[in-house]
Amino acid sequence: MNTSKLKQQLPDTRACHGRNSPPDTGDDAKEAIARVTAVDRGQYVITNAQGEVPAKLTGRNLYISESPVDLPCVGDWVRVSYHDAGAHASILEVLPRTSFLRRKRPGSGIGFQMIAANIDVAFIVQSCHFDFNVRRLERYLVMTSEGHIEPIVLLTKIDLIRPEALEQLISTIRGAGIGARVIPISNVSGSGIDQLRALIESGKTYCLLGSSGVGKTTLVNRLTGHASRATNAVSHSGEGRHTTTRRQLVALEGGGFLVDMPGMRELGVLGVSEGIDDSFADLQARSLNCHFSNCTHASEPGCAIRDAIARNEVDAAQFQSYLKLKKESEYLEMTHHEKRQKDRNFGKLVRSVMKSKRRQDE
Template sequence: MNKLRKLGWSSTNEDQDTQLMARVTTVQKNSYRISDGEMEFLAHVSGKFLNDAGSSLDFPAIGDWVEVKKLRDEGKAVINRVLPRKSRFIRQAAGEVTEAQIVAANIDTVLIVNSLNHDLNVRRIERYILSTYESGAMPVVVLTKKDECTQREVDQAISQVEEVAIGVPIIAISSVSGEGMVDLLEHLPIGRTAALLGSSGVGKSTLVNTLLSSEVQETKGIRESDSRGRHTTTHREMFMLPNGALIIDTPGMRELQLWQGESAIDTTFQDVEQFTDKCRFTDCKHETEPGCGVKAAIGNGELTKDRFQSYVKLQRELAYEKRKQDQKAKLNEKNRWKQVSKDLRSKYKYNR
């Protein structure tokens, strides 16, 4: 039991046979590395798992607890089942296909990493906060490369982020000088799991190296013209920090495409929703209606137009994604019944 606890095993899993349990610590395409707190194994899913899986969400993700058959002599294991997740950060997979992708599972905290340079983007931070609340984890905004900025620039950046990160901790750090690391570690207590999320070049891998006091992750520079980074981390990997916390490094995401977030809109945009509640009409569209609380707030400076437009844009995007997902679900169900009918006809023909 103790060997699993250091991997983040909690009391909610007490009814499981711990001899069969392990945690996914690395995901690289279709291969997995898992740990039972004592030994690491190279793992793959069983044939039954493949047959039973209904979608990409059913497959193991970094941070998952899995039930496995261990082949200790070979250093390999077969994954038979994924335990229920307490949290999961999901995004719309890259490309044209409507498909969900789990970035990390069973995480307590999401460290939303932005650098204090040209890459600072409050609209992107809004998206990450929304998806984090929807995942079941808690967000913390981490602003890196403090050593490259003046204190005035740092204060201005924090002020910008505060306008969209309502009630969210914001920590400015320097992986070079170590400034801010003590504050950051307060959000990384023993036995808790955090995921580092952000664009390429914002300093996620450098931060991991700093926290571990070891060069475990390769790092690359950024273009000076626009502060854009190059992809360094190519897979998801979990590390144990000296203080007993666990941290997951992930490849940079140029843009976070939302998959879900309807239930987290009110938490993410609580500043906007306090004004929508003041509208005279419950179906107010905040356009030309009289007695609109939102228009009044924008007019007197209590709410910025950009913040409200972002709120509307994300609501529309979520509604659009929901329609696409519903259409895909209907198509999948139709194809499934077609296959069932085809199988039944073949079986009937064979039995005759």
């Protein structure tokens, strides 16, 4: 990583040395601010103005963390202390996040999984040839909206379809009420790449979101200016193959930073009611004209949204997607709260038992 670029981003360290900071025991233990550039099974890589250093989370941080969301993720700014002459570091604190990407934890478990933090712009990548899916695009937009991240849609592999087919895809996006900027690109011909590069601002952090095989790794190589990441040949259908295996922060040619990440198969939404409302702002605006203020848009008379669907002013599929996301988010949120309460109760029991044991030992 270009550490000189990172140095320009470093926040004011004076704000991070409060009364709870551990004492400075010498140059080898001096505290500083760094950024998490990679996470792999509880092992961290941080980058400071001098370079990359392996780091571990202190036991105290592990103990006080109420959930995995509190643990460092790629893009986090962290307060660290160095040891072994600066060859290793301990993460003391995760600084407040300005934005975040998270989703429901994959599988049957209920909880959040942090993906990345402190992202300015998310490039949502969909292939024109095999991967295009408006409903999945809506989920990504809900995710970015909830995390306070600007979305830009990248339609890749435009060299595999006709211009009129591309126009139809863009029309489908607009018909679904999606107003995000759309940039068609081709990693083969280079079309749209310069337009994308022109968007990269020095000091800002970007990320790539999308399924495996849509051309994200090739795009990273173009934006970084060198083929640092291996790519696999596409299949005869034009579908790419999975290559990225972990999230990592890399420096871009334009002075910005990019979080490269594997494709996500599951996009469960949890605690994203605000993001859903923002992503479906047109439906939210129409709902204000419903006869009943608590209209569920199911069977009540005077429903402005159902009337708009009947007049072909609103896409019925978009409305069904909105209802599905709302229902899924509300159900998972309720289940998540129940699980958190059980975890808190269990934690209180453990602390009570430990306190009782210490009294007996005394």
